[in-house]
Amino acid sequence: MARPREFEISDALEKAMEAFWAKGYDATSMVDLMQAMNLNKGSIYAAFGNKHALFTKALTQYTDTTYARIKHIFTSADSPQAAMKIFFDKMLVEQSISTENVKTGSLMVNSIIELAPHDEEAKIILNRQVKRLEAVFTKAITHGQSTGSFRSDTEAKDMAIEVSVFTFGIMSYRKTGCDITKIQNITNNYLNSLLA
Amino acid sequence: MARPREFEISDALEKAMEAFWAKGYDATSMVDLMQAMNLNKGSIYAAFGNKHALFTKALTQYTDTTYARIKHIFTSADSPQAAMKIFFDKMLVEQSISTENVKTGSLMVNSIIELAPHDEEAKIILNRQVKRLEAVFTKAITHGQSTGSFRSDTEAKDMAIEVSVFTFGIMSYRKTGCDITKIQNITNNYLNSLLA
DNA sequence: ACAATTATTGACCGAACGGTAAACAACTAA
DNA sequence: TTAGTTGTTTACCGTTCGGTCAATAATTGT
Numbered sequence: 340m341a342r343p344r345e346f347e348i349s350d351a352l353e354k355a356m357e358a359f360w361a362k363g364y365d366a367t368s369m370v371d372l373m374q375a376m377n378l379n380k381g382s383i384y385a386a387f388g389n390k391h392a393l394f395t396k397a398l399t400q401y402t403d404t405t406y407a408r409i410k411h412i413f414t415s416a417d418s419p420q421a422a423m424k425i426f427f428d429k430m431l432v433e434q435s436i437s438t439e440n441v442k443t444g445s446l447m448v449n450s451i452i453e454l455a456p457h458d459e460e461a462k463i464i465l466n467r468q469v470k471r472l473e474a475v476f477t478k479a480i481t482h483g484q485s486t487g488s489f490r491s492d493t494e495a496k497d498m499a500i501e502v503s504v505f506t507f508g509i510m511s512y513r514k515t516g517c518d519i520t521k522i523q524n525i526t527n528n529y530l531n532s533l534l535a
Numbered sequence: 536m537a538r539p540r541e542f543e544i545s546d547a548l549e550k551a552m553e554a555f556w557a558k559g560y561d562a563t564s565m566v567d568l569m570q571a572m573n574l575n576k577g578s579i580y581a582a583f584g585n586k587h588a589l590f591t592k593a594l595t596q597y598t599d600t601t602y603a604r605i606k607h608i609f610t611s612a613d614s615p616q617a618a619m620k621i622f623f624d625k626m627l628v629e630q631s632i633s634t635e636n637v638k639t640g641s642l643m644v645n646s647i648i649e650l651a652p653h654d655e656e657a658k659i660i661l662n663r664q665v666k667r668l669e670a671v672f673t674k675a676i677t678h679g680q681s682t683g684s685f686r687s688d689t690e691a692k693d694m695a696i697e698v699s700v701f702t703f704g705i706m707s708y709r710k711t712g713c714d715i716t717k718i719q720n721i722t723n724n725y726l727n728s729l730l731a
Numbered sequence: 732a733c734a735a736t737t738a739t740t741g742a743c744c745g746a747a748c749g750g751t752a753a754a755c756a757a758c759t760a761a
Numbered sequence: 762t763t764a765g766t767t768g769t770t771t772a773c774c775g776t777t778c779g780g781t782c783a784a785t786a787a788t789t790g791t
Binding site: 341342343345368369370380381384389390 | 777778779780781782786787788789
Binding site for chain 3: 537538539541564565566576577580585586
């Protein structure tokens, strides 16, 4: 053994994630990251390799914890429509009550737009997240359709993708800085339109 | 009078816009722009001021021409629902058959996500575009509701915002590189769900 | 106590960044 | 023809970028 690390990897990744969330991958400099993580440049490189590797690790930690939280919502809620409502509510709150209000939108959607077209590694992580969230939606909608609470005029899988698309829309639209209560209203309308 | 400019301002802005569309504002360097516009650095600075001014001018030209095209669709179509269908179709095509397929998504949504939170000038241009597009939607939906073709259980204005949000969603979701026919399918479903 | 190992620190690197300016070229008015 | 004006070219500027490395600090096994 030797000198132990003075920080927790996952704490550092969390801080890095917040920095990337606030400014995007490109616009977040190593200096920004050093300040956000409260670490020297050398320590960051020793622990994570380089800026891109740091990003993919932070992004993976983010997608994994987010997926776990969403999955938990859908497995513990009383019904599919209750789960969907909680999901939308939490999603909106998560975007708003963060540090300094700089974390607007979703790191997933932000990163898809900035990086997916030309960053293969990021794309893999992000597409994986999209796919598994859609699987959660599909399962809930299928269940909801079988009990008659969800509309049955559309295949569950297609409806799940539509929910995904709508979610992406909310995440993007919120970045215009519009009133959150307006968005809550729109979201409630949309949710109701999914029900039978 | 003196030596005339050897290029057209709007042509140069169009080329700049394509470059910004492909890589985003930050990631597009002046060298990228010089190549895309086929202009020397000095000429660009003489004509447009600096990188940010070039961007806002290119963005304004883009939002203005796009708005004109969309407005034309809604004023010349046979009915509100026909207009909405043409709008969604055109929107999807515009994202796909561009040069080298690098222009994915929408410059408006891409820019909102990258810049709106911290770039006040860009935010003004973009919010203006969002607002006037929503006005077009609202007018069409109001008309559609009065003739009974659109659902009337939601206020036209709210439904217009929902359409806006859904459009944002499509623009973002497309960046995952998913199959466009899948998206067309989802979009058709969504459009039908707006009708009475 | 002391070697071995690993983390931290801070100075440093070349490259790329946005931006500037002087020299040159092309046009007009007189 | 020439003076005045403006566009184009190109070399150059300071700054910031991501990244490296040698020196130093902290810990463990023996």
